[in-house]
Amino acid sequence: MPSSFPSFLPQPLLPSLLQLRLPLTMLGYDSEESFLWPALATLLVTIVVGTGIQKLVYNLYFHPLSKYPGPKLAACSNVPFSFWFLGGRQPYKLLELHGKYGHVVRVAPNELSFNSAQSFRDIYGFRPGHKTFIKSEFYDGGSFASxxxxxxxxxxxPVAHGQMRRLLAHAFSNSSLKEQEELVAKSVDRFIKLVKAKTDGGQIFDIAKGFERMAFDIIGDLGFGQTFDALDTDEDHPWIGTMLGALTKGALADSFKRFPAVARLLGVVLRRQIALLVEDTRRNEDMAIELVSKRIAQSSNRKDFMTRILEHRKQDRVQVSDLQIAAHASDMVLAGSETTSTALSCATYHLLTSRSVMAKLQSEVRGAFSSYEAISDASTSELPYLQAVCQEAMRVYAPLPLGLPRVVPEGGDVVDGCFLPQGIIVSTNPVAASLDPANFGDPFAFKPERWLDTALVPGVDQLDASQPFILGARGCLGKSLAWTEMRTTLAKLVWAFDLELADVELDWHGQSRMYTLWSKPPLKVRAKLAQP
Structure with a gap:
């Protein structure tokens, strides 16, 4: 262990020990001018080391999870888990561990990782007669928490979450989405115009950044009644940078929670950086509050999320404040933009590195539409290969790559055949599940055909081991919106342009990092107008 490794001793204890002076005459000594520091140090080290050894032995041999396989160091300490998370490659590390140990792995003293389709259902799904696996402390301290x-x-x-979900469900219903399609199409078309402008002179541009800004504008239009004009500039909107930066800090925040003593020390050492992060987060919250207040004041019947939310609040007399609506809207910006743009980026990368897949998609899209204007959500939903491409993109590169931690409820419960006592933290990692050879044949190959009924080989591909939108009562509300964005954007892009990958050496998966969501490498491409 490096000498610079921070002490786990609670920091407030150190000054008090240094200042301690005992009346040694009471102990038979002639003077109070000195203190038995060697004896005190020996006692202190003995207590700390003894307690540590006791905990280590308990975690390894007597803890309820001691029978589950996994790295021994991870069974003893949270250090490995935090190291994997902070390193940005945690999903692939968990994939490696599941390949070595099987469907369940002990990844921390009180935590198990699963990677089967059944574990998705057991942890996140609704099971009659079973209690809900509630979210862990990982979710504490998010935006608006202060x-x-x-x-x-x-x-x-779960009860409060259910009330929130009912409030927001109207905004994401299929009927609402049909009304919102025009707003979505407006930003998609602006993105297509941006790509068209890049065809002059064979310009190279980062299409992943374009997807990100398009999705950001769409969710701004639907959530706040106005786009962020992200597509109109080469600079990131301040909210995008701060939002993604905060996600990167999410890995650090998780480590802080696992090591409170270290957190107190780093809270002092990094107080300036932490203050800047808090300031940026507060600025985004203020922006959300301002935009929501402005949208509410408009009293508009515009077909967006806010209209539906306000209608539900009024008609059903739901007690929800403007501040809480702003908190929900802020979440929509993140959940509704970054994940969708990630799926589009991955799909584009694999289309450009697999000529046969691109040729099949071009044939389907260009054969289905005689004009650009004919491309819509309804018409693209009739294209099976397009949908399969989207499904496969979300399988090989899960838009939400983090295993969402849940707590085993009171009385314990069974996950994938394992009975677990209450209080254990469990999760199913999407990457470890969708790339495991036990769940998918040739898992690293981009094969949209596996999602087509005619090509499905029973027993080889367990399609329900890929759950990009999660299951159950806490599943993604914006699933239908995400599908609309993905299908219409890819269809219009493939119909209008022939794309080429500018960086042929790009290793999309190898260069990606995960800090709650993906930190993606640039996806540099060239575009030219498709020839009739």
Whole structure:
């Protein structure tokens, strides 16, 4: 262990020990001028080391999870888990561990990782007669937490979460989505115009950044009644940078929670950086509050999320404040933009590195539409290969790559055949599940055909081991919106352009890092107008 490794001793204890002076005459000594530091140090080290050894032995041999396989160091300490998370390659490390140990792996003293289709159902799905696996402390301290407000993402109480979900469900219903399609198409078309402008002179541009800004504008239009004009500039909107930066800090925040003593020390050492992060987060919250207040004041019947939310609040007399609506809207910006743009980026990368897949998609899309204007959500939903491409993109590169941690409820419960006592932290990692050879044949190959009924080989591909939108009552509300964005954007892009990967050496998966969500490498491409 490096000498610079921070002490786990609670920091407030150190000054008090240094200042301690005992009346040694009471102990038979002639003077109070000195203190038996060697004796005290020996006692202190003995207590600390003894306690540590006792905990280590308990975790290894007597803990309820001691029978489950996994790295021995991970069974003893949270250090390996935090190291994997902070290193940005945690999903692939978990994939490696599941390949070595099987469907269940002990990844921390009180935590298990699963990677089977059954574990998705057991942890996140609804099971009659079973209690809900609530969210873990990982979700505490998110945006708006300092204002005493929980959002649809951070709320851990199942009853309160259910009330929030009912409030927001109207905004994401299929009927609402049909009304919102025009707003979605407006930003998609602006993105297509941006790509068209890049065809002059064979310009190289980062299409992943374009997807990100398009999705950001769409969710701004639907959530706040106005786009962020992200597509109109080469600079990131301040909210995008701060939002993604905060996600990167999510790995650090998780480590802080696992090591409170270290957190107190780093809270002092990194107080300036932490203050800047808090300031940026507060600025985004203020922006969300301002935009929501402005949208509510408009009293508009515009077919967006806010209209539906406000209608439901009024008609059903739901007690929800403007501040809480702002918290929900802030979550929508993140959940509704970054994940969708990630799926589009991955799909584009694999289309450009697999000529046969691209040729099949071009044939389907260009054969289905005689004009650009004919491409819509309804018409693209009739294209099976397009949908299969989207499904496969979300399988090989899960838009939400983090295993969402849940707590085994009171009385214990069974996960994938394993009975677990209450209080154990469990999760199913999407990457470890969708790339495991036990779940998919040739898992690293991009094969959209596996999602087509005519090509499915029973027993080889367990399609329900890929769950990009998660299951159950806490599944993604914006699933239908995400499908609309993915299908219409890819269809219009493939219909209008022939794309070429500018960086043929790009290793998309190898250069990606995960800090709650993916930190993606640039996806540099050239585009030219498709020839009739």
């Amino acid at each position: 204002r005493g407000v929980h959002s649809i993402v951070s709320e851990r109480d």
